[in-house]
Amino acid sequence: MSKLFHGTAVAITTPFKEGVVDYDTFERHIEFLLTNDIKALFVNGTTGEGSTLTKEEQIRLVETAVKVTAGRVPVYVGSGTNDTQASIQQSLNVKAAGADGIMLITPYYNKTNQRGLIAHFTAIADAVELPVILYNVPSRTNVTIEPETVKELAAHPHIAALKDATGDMQYFEAVKSLVPDDFALYSGNDDSFIEFLDHGGDGIISVAANAVPKEFQTIYEVYQQDPSQAGDMYAGVSPLIEALNIDINPMPIKALVTYLGFADGSLRLPLVALPPHETKAVIHMYQQLKDGIL
Template sequence: MTLFRGTAVAITTPFKEGAVDYETFERHVEFLIDNGMQSIFVNGTTGEGSTLNEEEKLKLVELAVKVSDGRVPIIVGTGSNNTAATIEHSLKVKEAGADAIMLITPYYNKTNQRGLIAHFTAIADAVELPVVLYNVPARTNMTIEPETVKILGENKYIVALKDATGDMNYLEQVKELGMEDFALYSGNDDSIIPFYERGGDGVISVVANAVPAEFQAIYETYASDPAEAQRLFDKVSPLIDALGIDVNPMPIKALVTELGYANGEVRLPLVPLEAADSKVIHEAYKAYKGEA
């Protein structure tokens, strides 16, 4: 099952005096869908899901579902290192209207590959929604081995993998397993061209919060004109590099603030960018848009 092809966005969560700014969130969802996003991913790393309470998380899901009105799938990050708690929350997210859930590998009390299979299988079977596995070892110090992906992909609810390893050898190993109807999405904006070259189905993007149409155009162009897709990517690459100036989502939050979809606030332990770093990002954005 392919939930989408092309670019999904890991949407930021705006705050206002410490509270979630739901009105601005709705405007951002509408902007993203109007500009070609194939799916909206809510309550992930970029959305600061780890510092949202359950009421806030469910409200954001409900609003994303309402604004989308069936135009694109709403995927929600519900994974944690507590299997029972993940099931409980995922069932509430399902009731709120989510189309799919994304599950990160357990962190801190990390397990082994057998434990991953048991963890993900228990959640998928209990929730009965499409599941995107999320492999991001840089944040969890745990990886989903290709053979484990193969076993998990035999579950009818586990339909995709977000691969944030940045390792094309890993992607090739997963592709070689010959998993039909199992989608592979990049979790790294800076490597989408080699990801597409190896048969990837799309990307769950950070930079697309600010340049959604442009990032989707790279995917659409690649199918017919890889050289032109590379040119489009090379043009946006300096902006992607600028967003690496500090830990995600602090840089993208600064950029979407410039666009009116946040006001610079993040929640601790994150802190706002230094002014000099914000300037670097804003200058890169202006240069990309031809405004410099």
């Protein structure tokens, strides 16, 4: 299986208007991202507040993304939960809606062991028959897909990639040493993008690229020829990345995309909007980046 994409994908935010998903604004945001050279779109993930969307909203967002992208970039969808059968059903639903692949988070709360992870991911991959991106984010789930487990899962014909949100380069190196060359490895952390590329990663599934997609893709492309220059460019983006870590994702990026006109500032509980002084700090860093000050 070939790599799903190279470079920058965006974990897109979900806009609301008076508590209802704002599909028109969602379409405009996607067009902005496509115009600015993103290579893939991830819908209904952590940044998209997928866990608080209804199943119907999730499907309509996928249908909307598929319609707007019109094959220009692949659309991948977060369809995993801590319930294997529910994950299979929703994954089949997003497949019917036109998704190019699915992203599966590790089961949380009820959790499981490594044998359970293998059984869980395998059951979904067998049933859905779409490319699967494993999502390892132990800071949110308290479960890690161990490198040997990734190795076993990578042998499955439909399990194609790992989104690694650990920020742990020792973990990344261990995984990379065990998986075949055609198994893709993507960073899930904006603040370790260059380090991830230094260790042989294939790209990033980015939060900040909701607002600065071209900058991230340009860094990736320059890196292929001149890692040092790319590192200098990344240093200019880093203050914004740091500002977006001021609180729990997606609260800060939602404030920034609201400033850009791609949301109305609202999130679904239990997430809440940033206080004004933190919103101002995030926007200030974005403005400085765009003005060439950083």
